[in-house]
Amino acid sequence: MKIYDRSGFPNPARIRIVLAEKGLDSQVEFVPVDLIGAEHKQEAFLAINPSGVIPVLELEDGTLISEATAITEYLDNLDGNPTLTGKSPKEKALVHMMQRRAEAFVLDPVGIYFHFGTSGLGPLLQAFKSPEWEGRKEWAERNRSTVEEGFRYFNKILGASDFLAGDNFSMADITLFAGLAFGDAAGVQVPADLGNLLAWRARVAELPSVKNRSGQAFLPEDAKRLGF
Ligand SMILES: N[C@@H](CCC(=O)N[C@@H](CS)C(=O)NCC(=O)O)C(=O)O
Known part of the structure; x- marks a missing residue:
């Protein structure tokens, strides 16, 4: 899995906490996006996330998942034991x-x-x-x-x-x-x-x-x- 994000920014931090909670850090490659240089507002990144924001999760099959809540749901349910998004x-x-x-x-x-x-x-x-x-x-x-x-x-x-x-x-x-x-x-x-x-x-x-x-x-x- 890849995560497009940037160290030091709040929404990426949400996912980094989720990864740590779920013990998934080592399974992820972080791809840094240059927010200060507005890289996320250029065509190449908008093709990854039309909302022009990070984080974005990319799965091995190329599926792109944006929105911190959607990414969290995915990561939390991977092991069949959701601890962060509720069970019932x-x-x-x-x-x-x-x-x-x-x-x-x-x-x-x-x-x-x-x-x-x-x-x-x-x-x-x-x-x-x-x-x-x-x-x-x-x-x-x-x-x-x-x-x-x-x-x-x-x-x-x-x-x-x-x-x-x-x-x-x-x-x-x-x-x-x-x-x-x-x-x-x-x-x-x-x-x-x-x-x-x-x-x-x-x-x-x-x-x-x-x-x-x-x-x-x-x-x-x-x-x-x-x-x-
Ligand atoms: N609703 C989005 C918000 C993501 C977001 O706003 N990310 C910030 C980084 S903390 C961003 O990319 N900001 C750049 C911008 O808005 O241009 C989510 O839940 O992932």
Whole structure:
């Protein structure tokens, strides 16, 4: 299997955590895609994923699977023992519901804030992501508020259960964890008074599959290009 991705980016990190959880790291060849150079918006990559985003999983038979949730479902079910996406119909439904909320309330609006409210990944990609228009800053701030509201929502959920979809670590937790890491990079941090959310984050960061990856850094050349 091949995974088109890039070290240091949040959606690829979701899949790297899944691979570690499922013990599949050694079966995957990582193909780096240059997001800062907007390689993913060029014809060659759009033929791999018309949405122009990473990660993408390529199977041995050439099948291309994009969308982190679809990739996670595939990898989690390969061994017939899905641990991240739910086993019963009810578990599956709850994992997908909370996963989507983690995207809609945190990860996606952080992404919008990052691209519209900051210089994002630099001028080459900004031409695709965030054209100049008068509502740009306001759109960014609205999304920042969505994220802050999302933080409060998940803080409440985590006051009542250990993980987002109940007692077990799942795809929903992975999405939110990646969203918080992206928030840090974009400058949207979890406020100190949201104790449940911060305690959950600390616990998740210690999981072996996450621990090795939570320090996942930009490739040195990317860090340099972004001025870190
Ligand atoms: N819905 C997609 C989102 C993927 C996504 O936004 N990936 C980011 C990397 S973290 C990306 O490729 N961004 C580049 C862009 O939007 O131009 C998924 O679940 O895989």
